[in-house]
Amino acid sequence: MSRERVRVRVEGIVQGVGFRPFVHELASRYGIDGFVGNDADGVFAEAEGDPSTLKSFVSDLGLCAPPLAVVEKVTYEAATPLGDRGFQIVASVPGDSRSALVSPDTATCADCLREMSDPSDRRHGYAFTNCTNCGPRYTITEDVPYDRPNTTMRGFALCVACAKEYADPADRRFHAQPVCCPSCGPSLRFVLADGSRVAGDPVEAAVSMLRDGGIVAVKGLGGYHLAVLAHDAAAVARLRERKHRAAKPFAVLVGDLDAARALVAVDAAEAAVLTGPRRPIVLLRRLPGAAIADEVAPGARELGVLLPYTPLHRLLADRLAAPAVLTSGNVSDEPIEHDDDGAMTRLSKIADAFLTHDRPIHARADDSVVRVFRGAELVLRRSRGYAPAPLRSHRAFPRPVLACGPELKATFCLARGSRAFVSPHIGDLENYATLRAYEQTVAHYRRLFGIEPEVVAHDLHPEYLSTKFAVELAESEGLELVAVQHHHAHVAACLADNGEDGPVIGVAFDGLGQGPDGTFWGGEVLVADLARYQRVAHLSPVPMPGGAAAIREPWRMAAAHLDAAYDGSPPDLPLRERYADRWDAVTALSRSGLASPLTSSAGRLFDAVAALTGLRGTARYEGEAAILLERAADPGELGRYPFPILDGDPLVMSCPDLVRAVADDVRAGTPPPLVSARFHNTLAYAVVDAAALVRARTGIATAALSGGVFQNVLLLEKTTAALEAARFRVLRHTRVPPNDGGLSLGQAHIATTQTT
Incomplete structure (x- = not known):
């Protein structure tokens, strides 16, 4: 039988989502020989076999991808048969040009939750359980290709058992970069605000303090949270006083959908968002008599509710067995704390203790916030779980663009080709700390996605700090500068969100x-x-x-x-x-x-x-x-x-x-x-x-x-x-907020249309 060979490239979110193991398994099923690997542009492969089987193999790369993968394009070309036998996963190839995508952080999958709850499993009760289908991604990624040495997991050497899983193509942890266990992975600790460490089970110590009315800072995926029991009016009031947040509603963490339904009305569409892999805060109609202190959301008809999205949140919710306030770990109007030293310095004035760990967070990300309108998501704050997934654009960006966004609810947008990368929510650019977070995130995005802008867009307002940043950047790098009227950007963002050109x-x-x-x-x-x-x-x-x-x-x-x-x-x-x-x-x-x-x-x-x-x-x-x-x-x-x-x-x-x-x-x-x-x-x-x-x-x-x-x-x-x-x-x-958090997407499209 004649054999042919093809050289394949797969683009999209295909790193950190189990795509190479999927390709390996698919090749084994079809009897295909060759290899697959990662590089700075995505996934590459060479495949050899009979022509009809090769055709099915290439087709299934896009049709049968893993759940967290987003396949944007599969291209292939003929190559000279080499007579390979077997199919291998080869070492990642670094490169100067970058177009690989980084997956957003994803809620713990059902398989990992089962392991955590199984007393006979070696990851029973382990707060960092993950696999190729779930866990940290963007917040631990320092560079691409997405391999362990380019993440904050590089300091944790794999034990023999984890290394075996990592190397086994049949295991769901095959080439899962954050893979770890209690023997080789990150560990929890419970520390009082004065820096002294508390012996014993850290989660149990945190639960005990919360039940006693304390405020606990909890290290999450993209930063620290501040937690108190949601029915403890005095604790909630104390949190408001220390955080300088007089009345703005707090979000509430509940253990599962049934616990949510004891507090709020949840329809089928809302339940799907609440329990989905992104796990945002969902604004839901509060039920009369809900067992929540009035101080959590004073006078509100709605509550912002979220379910656990990390193993640590799962352990905390299970042992508390009660709703808990879970709000961003910061002083009002400042960015969420994600660095351990900074958190200890700044949050020790608010929290009585810290439930923390030794896995560094590289990129901060607040919880996302959504409403459901007519069965579809209405995103109010786009961050963890959504960013940095690109928004596919119906209009190409022939020149790379940086749109610097607004002053309030700041985001920026880096765009190139058919992709627009809208940053996570950063906050209000009204203080130095938030401006520094903004500048750091711009630099990280530019490095991560290899986008060097030629055009910089900004708001008309000359005193916005985002405008001043844009002007200084354009002057220092010799970039074309485009001013965009605020409300035109709003309408353009809505057009881009819907894949339309207008006029409207x-x-x-x-x-x-x-x-x-x-x-x-x-x-x-x-x-x-x-x-x-x-x-x-x-x-x-x-x-x-x-x-x-x-x-x-x-x-x-x-x-x-x-x-x-x-x-x-x-x-x-x-x-x-x-x-x-x-x-x-x-x-x-x-x-x-x-x-x-x-x-x-x-x-x-x-x-x-x-x-x-x-x-x-x-x-x-x-x-x-x-x-x-x-x-x-x-x-x-x-x-x-x-x-x-x-x-x-x-x-x-x-x-x-x-x-x-x-x-x-x-x-x-x-x-x-x-x-x-x-x-x-x-x-x-x-x-x-x-x-x-x-x-x-x-x-x-x-x-x-x-x-x-x-x-x-x-x-x-x-x-x-x-x-x-x-x-x-x-x-x-539906994809970006109607508020100023979506403005940068509109700016990017207007600047592109006006300069090409």
Whole structure:
């Protein structure tokens, strides 16, 4: 029988996911001879056999890949038969050019959990059990190819038993780089805040301290968490005080899906996300009487719930047998601590003790946060479990691009070819520690994926630290610099998220973004594609008295809106009485134009209405007033307020009538749930009315919804349903957040389209 040989290359997430063992097993099954290996671009192989068998073998490389693999492309070419006998896994080949992908960290698989729970297994109760189908990946990877010497596991020499598993093609730990066991792998320790080590079982010591009301810092995959028992109100309050986190909800760790269902309502789609390999925090509707202290999520209708995703979290949840707060190990507004020395220094002021270990974390990664909307993920924070998996782009990036993202909820995007690598969530670039984390992650991504940008994109705002970073980088490396308007980037991100070019009617509602006219935009309707935009409608602008102070104190936005709606003579309202000592000064500041930039922000309009209804006059965390307004809404209320759209170019969605109607309801004693519902209904239908006018002028019948305001699923549902009823096709986010965390993807596409 004639024999042929092919040279094969497989691209995608094919390192660290058991792909070489899979190829070896597949070759053995088909009787194929040859070899397979890793290099800096992915997986390479040569295969020899009869022609029909070779064809099936190559086809199955893409069709039957391991569960964690993402095969993007399989290419092959004919080669000269060499008469090989047998099939080998060969040593990895380093290279200068890099296109190999690194897998995200993945939750512990069912096989590893069974071993952990089996008293006869040598990994019984072991906190670092993993295999080719699960465990740490991105957070331990220092370089590619993804081999043990290029990870933080290189300091742990394999014992005889683990080495045998690692070398056995039939074993699921064959070439699993983090493979280890109690004899040769990382180990736990329990350390008090003063640095003294506690003898005995570290997990049991941590559980005992938590039950006694203590705060324990727990070293996870991408950084440290802070944990307390979720039903212990005093412990939660103490954690809030020490962490300087007054009211923002905490996430809750539960042992399994049944334990989650004791606290929150979980439908089938939500259960699939909650239990899937990414294991994000999922925002779910809280059940009445849920056994959680009110201090965990003050006044919230939802809880952020997550299931264990490492063996250590599994051990902790099992022995606690109770829900536990699990929040990022940092001081508010700083990046999550991932370095052991830094954690001991900074978190010892918060935690009473540390449940830690000796496997270094190379790359920090916060927990991801999602909601489920209409059966699909609505990602709010994209990090662990998602990054650094690339987003496949329908549009190629012929020149490598670095998009530097926003100031708040910062991410960046490195893009080349058909791949866009959006970084994990980094945080708000408002302090030196977060900026350093941002710079370090940019450098790590550039090295890991071998992308040297030729184009650098940034936001229009000159004072954003991400903008300053972009300008300095472009100057130092001689790169082309492209400024991208904030809301155009939002709409472009939604287009890219959906694999579309546009044009669309883009609705970008958020807190703030600088417009080219020098005002702060945020309630925008744009006709946009991936290259250009036109502002065709917006909310009527009002001053922000005190600038950033108006974000922290929503009552200031209410004062500004009332002043505009009533021509300087608003009626007496409870809010005005509450802030009587500062009201006149703030309205005078608003009229003066000093330290009071104009804004068309939808987010600031939410703030104003929340303050008017008495829900929140001063925000304790970003977006709190708007969140409370969403939570308060009566879902059965269908009423609306007047919200005229004034003709012009652009159209103006005029706020004064709306504000006066809200004020009338408040003066009449209308309960906040009705006011909130009517406001949401009004805004949703105002979007439809504006979009219909734009469609009549342009013929465009597709709307794209983006911006942080569309994290509000009540508004998102009402707006989507109303647009669909008006025969619009609606695009929304699924792969990247609608908030500023997705902005860098839009910047990358715009910069590419404008420079090629």
